[in-house]
Amino acid sequence: MALDLIKATALILALSLLQGFNARFWGERHAARAIGSGLIFGVMCVVGMMMPITLTPGVIFDGRSAVLSMAALFGGPAVGAIAGAVAAAYRLHLGGGGALVGVGVITVSVLLGLLMRMLVSRGKVAPGFLPFLGLGVVVHVVALLFFLGLPGDTAKRVFETLALPYLLTLAPATALLGMLLLDLDERQRTGKALRDSEARMRAITEAVPDVLMVLDEDGRYLKIRAPDEKLLVADAESLNGKLMTDVLPPEKAAMFQDYVRRTLQSDSAQVLEYTLDTRGGPRVFEARARALDVTFEGRRAVVLLTRDITERVRLEEEQRIAAIAFESQQGMMITDAYSVILRVNKAFTAITGFSAEEAIGQRTSLLASGRHDTAFYRAMWSKLHADGVWEGEIWNRRRNGEVYPERLSISAVRNADGMVTHYVAAFMDITFSKAAEDEIRRLAFYDALTGLPNRRLLSDRLGQAMASTSRNSRHGALMFIDLDDFKNVNDLLGHHNGDLLLQKAGARLRDIVRETDTVARFGGDEFVVLLADLPEHSIDAAQQAERVAEAMLAALNRPYVLDGQTRQTSASIGIAMFSGSTHSIDEMLRRADLSMYESKQRGKNRLHFFDPVMQETVTARLRLEDEIRSGLATRQFCVHYQAQVENGRGIVSAEALARWRHPDKGFIPPAQFIPVAERAGLMSALGQQVMEDALQQLARWAHKPEAAHLSVAINISAAQLYQSEFADSVLEAISRTGAPPGKVVLELTESILLGDVDGAIDVMQRLRARGIRFSIDDFGTGYSSLAYLQSLPINELKIDRSFVRNLPASEGNLAIVRAVVALASALDVKVIAEGVETEGERNALAGNGCQFFQGYLFARPLPADEFEGLLREDLLRAR
Structure with a gap:
């Protein structure tokens, strides 16, 4: 009988092996794992009942109570219920007088196991051999008490022959099974913790965009993990096991070997910034290394994380350049979205006179000159909001109140949502360039000697006048004026007196015509007068032009005082009338010029209107x-x-x-x-x-x-x-x-x-x-x-x-x-x-x-x- 109990105990212990296999097989699939555990525990009970100790027909003893209590304790209600149901079903299948007692023992074993689980979970009882032994004693004492309900002297026989071996064998077997299951459970938790930890470390490592390398003290690659193998000098598989000296340029290999030695000699992480020609091209890296506590084949090693900082270096370089550019000769100003000044450069102070302390915190209206109306600023802000940029010329005011012209460029800075966060303004004082521009315009469009418009400006105004007469049906007149015998003045009195005479002649012509008319000098002693907006009727227009020309002849014929000498000179005038744009500008100038020469040939000091016959004469001369x-x-x-x-x-x-x-x-x-x-x-x-x-x-x-x-x-x-x-x-x-x-x-x-x-x-x-x-x-x-x-x-x-x-x-x-x-x-x-x-x-x-x-x-x-x-x-x- 004792041997039968030992066999039942051995069967119980074998249960732990199956339970371990079940746990490994199902892994994290908890429902399947619980069902599998319940079935294993239940099947073990069935196997035990198939090799029972039989005292009398219908009454059997086995280790099901130990198995079921542990099933409930370690598996919980689901596992206990499944195992209990399987065991109870088979016990009922066996039948006999002890069937009900057997089902009762099964039920009590599961309940006592669940009770023990509750006490452990609440911290009332710490899992261990003695608590498990106590549980085994209680479970099997209760089971023996159930045997008191057997009929006749069966109960007496149980207590006389089986009670003590039953308790001495199955109670320790229960404790031993508990310890085995506890160890299995702890190993499973430890394995899970290790797997979880490994998974977390893997996730963290893969999430880090850095290259991870393990290098031994000789500079040998032991392990490489790269999120992008373009950051390596070669693919990771080919690098493993190789020395740095085999794959890197000598100067780079020496640098890394020195870096590894410093890391092994230090208790803190070492930092290194370097450049390297990788598979993806030249890159800049920042490495951080720390010595490992373990050795690899007897050699110390370091773990190295190296990060691609190429973009950061580029941005830093751009920031440095931007900082230098900000302190350029141009005035620079940064404002918020409400035009409050946040930052200015030195050129801003030099141009405006406002120091940074005076300008920062003020609105840009601090610089307003008052020369621009509301419509100007409304148009400027409208373009700035629509296009994000505005550029143009503007008048601003310095700290001392001086108004000056500047070339201003404003750019809007937007965030990821497209909202304007800042404005960047760059400006230049164009006082001198405006003056130079005016001077260039004067030189380009005005005669240097007399200050009168030159041929270029006259041609432009003549074109406008012809277009205007085409629209309003009025007339215009173009007069070509040549001073008679002007060369004699230069020859006899010198060129300086000739220049003085030209200046006085130009002034006299200017005094005769209206503000809307143009007096121009073509060079030498030739002047051209443009009369615009003459009457609609051609006769009236010609008469008005003739009166103006006669007044010019009289004015030009008045004596000139030159270096104390009185000199008198006459002029010849040719007049070409026009209305509309039938003829080109050059044609109109030719007509006036021809008329002037005809006037000269008729005796000088007179005027002559253009005659088509004259045009034919000139054409013949050109032929x-x-x-x-x-x-x-x-x-x-x-x-x-x-x-x-x-x-x-x-x-x-x-x-x-x-x-x-x-x-x-x-x-x-x-x-x-x-x-x-x-x-x-x-x-x-x-x-x-x-x-x-x-x-x-x-x-x-x-x-x-x-x-x-x-x-x-x-x-x-x-x-x-x-x-x-x-x-x-x-x-x-x-x-x-x-x-x-x-x-x-x-x-x-x-x-x-x-x-x-x-x-x-x-x-x-x-x-x-x-x-x-x-x-x-x-x-x-x-x-x-x-x-x-x-x-x-x-x-x-x-x-x-x-x-x-x-x-x-x-x-x-x-x-x-x-x-x-x-x-x-x-x-x-x-x-x-x-x-x-x-x-x-x-x-x-x-x-x-x-x-x-x-x-x-x-x-x-x-x-x-x-x-x-x-x-x-x-x-x-x-x-």
Whole structure:
């Protein structure tokens, strides 16, 4: 019997193994685990009842009471109920007289186990061997008491034969089972705690965005965990077990090994900031390391957390840059959303005069100048709220009350919800730039000498006036004004007096017109007046423009006092009327200019309205300019020679004269093309071509006995004389053609010497040193100064044909001839009279000392071959 009890006890102890397996199998699935535990406990009871101690039929003993009490104690009501139900069902299935007693023992065992569980949970009883032994004694004593209810002497037999072994065996078995289950329970709780702790640590580790590494004292990678393997120099798997010296640059490996040594020698965490070329590119890291208390294969180790701080470093750098930028030359101001100043920089103080202490806490209206109305600020804030930025020019006030212009830029700062939290304002004092801007505008749109609008501004205003007349059907007038003989003022009184006259003339014009009209200077002595808003009827508009122009003529004709001298000058005015935008601005200017020239040609000091015929004349002149250019390119110009005769000797020289042999129009007189060539700037090219031909002809004549004595006079224009390379070009042409320089006479008009006289003398002296002679043409028609005339290296003077005409009847002309001859004699130069057409003129000239003549009386200008024939006839007559 005792052996049977021991077998039942062993079966009870085996229960703990199954319970442990059940707990591990179901894990955290509590409901399944409870059911499984209940079934295990119940099945163990069934197994025990299948190997019972039978005292009498129907009465069995086994270890179910120990099993069920522990099932209720450790499993709770659900486990106890399931186990009890399984055991009770099987006991009833077995039947017999002790079936009810057996069910009662089952019920009491479960209840006593639950009672013990309650006491333990409330802290009344601490789980342990003695409490479990006590529970076993109570459970089995109660079970024995239930056996008293058995019929007959069964109860007596139970107490006599089984009671003591029952208690001595199953009570300790209950305690032992409790200890085993307690140990199992504690191990399960410990395992769960470890698993929970490990899960928490794993979650924490995975949540940390840092790279975790365990390194031994040799710098070997023992463990690596990286949320992003782009932060490593290689993938984590390939790094494990390798030394840093194998994967890092030498200087980086040495740095880390030193860092590991310092960490192992310190009791506190060590910090290191470094840069590293990772798989994701260069990054900046901050590492924190601490020594581990455990060793790995006998080597000490450290755990290292390294965080990617690249973005933080970049932001810090941007903050430093922003801080430096904030303290820039621009005034900076930060306000809250209500325009209260929060921060200012030094430039703010320098510009406004307000210190940081005075400005911070004040509203931006502190700087208001009072020059802007409410509408200005309303528009500014409207744009700022709509676009988040506003930029423009504004007037603000300094601390000392001075109002100044500034360039202001305001930006709104918004939070994640799109609400404005701050405003950042940057501004610059543009006082000097505004002044410079005004000066640039003045230089760009106004004449520097007179302060009047220039061509650019006038063109703009003319365009506006034309557009305005197009809308309101009114008229406007454009007047082109040129001061007559203004060049004489510059030449005789100096350019400073010329400038003064222009200033006074501009002021007089400005005083005559209305404020809405424009007086402009185009340069030189040219002024342009724009009259706007004239009457609708063209006749009335023209009459009003004429009255204004006549007033201008009268004002400009009044004497001017210049350096104490009184000088009077007139003007010529051309008027072009307009209404609408039918013609372009340039066309209107051309019309007024043409009208002015027509006025000049009609005698000056008068006005003239634009005539379409005049336009056609100018168009023809422009066509003629193009034809002259073409003629120069195709060598259409030739040279004719007019004889110059010495009294009593015959032909002694010739003047080379340009002639145009037009392919379609035949010979075109010089009077038609010379003025056009001068105006178009073509005289230099034409003169060069004439000189080349004349020098070549002179070289040929030098080899002919009948013409070897001839000199050739070649006309020189101002455009040629004042060219820097003129002297060189003449000498080079003489050398190339072989013309004798002593036979070359360069003929200059008196007027072209009114320019740079000293420069002209230098050129003439250089050429005269090579034998070239000079002649002054049209002498007496200009404004020759005897002071410089005597210094000119001239060889002859030519009396202008205007003084030859009507000789000897004109006493005035005779007086001039005598004076010129006397002057030439004093200067030791010869005199040639040109334009001699009658014997009377010749005799009068000869009688007054002039021995050289040129004119139709002797010969017209002839081609070279005809001139040679004339020369041969002259020689025959002389014989």
